[in-house]
Every structure is written in structure tokens, then in C-alpha cells.
Amino acid sequence: MTARDAGGVDSRRFRRVFGHFGTGITVITTVDAEGPAGFACQAFAPLSLDPPLVLFCPQAGSDTWRRVRASGFFCVNILAADQRDVSRLFGTRGADRFTAADWSAAPSGAPVLAGALTWADCEVEAVHPGGDHVIVTGRVTTLGPCRDATPLLFYRSRYTTTTPASPYEPPEVVDTLLSWPRHTDWI
Secondary structure, three states: OOOEOOOOOEHHHHHHHHOOOOEEOEEEEEEEOOEEEEEEEOOEEEEEOOOOEEEEOOEOOOHHHHHHHHHOEEEEEEOEOOOHHHHHHHOOOOOOHHHHOOEEEOOOOOEEEOOOOEEEEEEEEEEEEEOOEEEEEEEEEEEOOOOOOOEOEEEOOEEEOOOOOOOOOOOOHHHHHHHOOOHHHHO
16 A cells, blocks of 8 residues: 555655644544544634634544534534643543543533633534545534633644733734634735
């Protein structure tokens, strides 16, 4: 088996190149008759303000994705810098995740992880094919409070975080991209 796909791009090089794109780390959760389920997810983004939509991209064959799709709802837990162990727990296949992690239920019933930077409860809006993943859009139904902490990030195969911003400096445009009043300036 080769590391190249039909288009000739080496999958190891693809991973290395896009490892230079820093991402936040989330844990996507749901609950059903089997109990709670969740997985660590870097492929997450806010999508739309009106209506309030987010997206995430699970592996097409993921058991947790199967359960999210069947339940029709999920919670996005945005991890804080002090939650590396939570990220590792939810990024490990076969781990007994919800015995090891404290959580409470969002309005949908999906788990909200203790200590999350913030969270959003969502309903599955649409599902689109995306190669070996699927692209899931979700309508946000409830937003959680924001913890005063820095986010957990992943960059070049390592956990990292941001440097706290000075409260005396105005936010940069990129810090307020979704709330920027002239969002069409960026398209």
C-alpha cells in the first residue's frame, strides 16, 4: 500500500504540511441508549452567525459519529490549555472516557466536560461527504459560559497555547473575525 492517493499527493507529506496550521482542540460528545460517547476533534470551526452554525469533520467510519448521527445532536467542548489529559483521553481508541472524565449534561443531554473553556449544544443540520471523513454542520441551540483561561491548541504535532493578550490593547481584526461588522471584507 502506498502513501499516495489517486491524485499523487503523499499522505505523510500532506499531514506534515498541514500540521503547520494551528488548530484548537474540541471534544465532540453525544448520548444515546448506549450511554455517553465522544472523541477529540481538531477539524472544527464556527460557520455562520445567522443562523448560528458550526461544522466538524469526523472519520466516516467513526463509532462516535454513528451515534451522533443517530441521536441527531452533539455538544462541542472547546478545551482549555490545562486539559491536555482530556484531549489524550478522548483521542485514544477504546479508552473508558466517561469513567475518567467529569461531566454534566447540556440541555440536549450530551456531555459537557468539566473544565471546558466553553461549549455549544447543537442539532445536526446537514451531512456532506468529505473523502474519508464527513462534513457535519450543526445548528447551535445553547451556548455555555466562557471560562477565563487560554485555549488548548495543536501545532506541528505538539500541544501549545496562546500567550495572554494585554487587556490594554484593542483586539486585532482576526480576533473578532466572526463579529467583524464588515465580514465581506474577508471574502
